[in-house]
Amino acid sequence: MNPLWIGVIGSSVALFALRYSGYLIPEKYLTNPRMLRINTLIPVALLSALVGVQTVTEKGSWVIDQRLAGVAVALVALMLKAPYFVVVISAALTSALLYRL
């Protein structure tokens, strides 16, 4: 089977299993404060890692290109409290513009 299909189906099944199990497990098993704290930090770590890898690496090598400028613009947009859409589009337009130059 095509790996992309495995990714689509596998992540769909995994996510549903996680959610559904939350409705089955008695709450007392998952209220350890340390686990709750780690759980809120996991998305911070993973999403930040994704930002880094998608900005300055390509196929396992470090690459500095138009993406870095695009993400820098996105960062400025976020600091100016721009809505999510503006953040993504301004980054895309910046990288596209530099790529064309």
Add this chain to the structure above:
Amino acid sequence: MNRATASQSLSVSFTVGLYGTAFGAASIAAGFSVLQTCLLSLLAFSGASQFAVVGVMGAGGTAIAGIATASLLGVRNMLYALRMAPLLRVSGFKKVIAAQVTIDESTGVALSQEKLGTEAMKQGFWLTGFGVYIFWNIFTLLGALGAKAMGDPSAWGLDAAVPAAFLGLVWPRLTNKLERALAICALVLAVLLSPVLSAGLPIISTVVLAVIFGWKVRR
């Protein structure tokens, strides 16, 4: 039907649903088909996890690495489900539906209605859950078709959109010094490990940092 709850649910649904366009386009850019993109939104239905699957696999990661990253991001949905279960008291098929629409936004709106009583909380959960589901899927399709119409998206140099999308997702979570420090450490670690580990693993490895940062009892 509480009008304040309904209007909050609807505005959250529409705003969040709009991001579906960004996902649809990112997924096509990563090499997924329109059908696969739409199935991810219909079945996986969890923004950050969906972006992670297409981000990791689009960068050459294996299916296992993509699924693992998506699942780690999806653990919070399980915790939301735990929180919502005693409120919704659903059983049978309704439990399946409730599970599918248990996301950041439905849980968030439900919890923010606490002052208005349990009925408003339930209403907030269902309206936001269904609302986001509908808009997210419509906009995913539009984003995917739009990206498809452009041909090869990488030829346009629009590739900063994906990391910017992740940056926009993590930004609201950086509310204190510890989270900001973790974000910087995780970013640096993943970039440093990229040349030595196969695609996807540098990202998953940062979970270790989350455990280290979360271990020490604070406050």
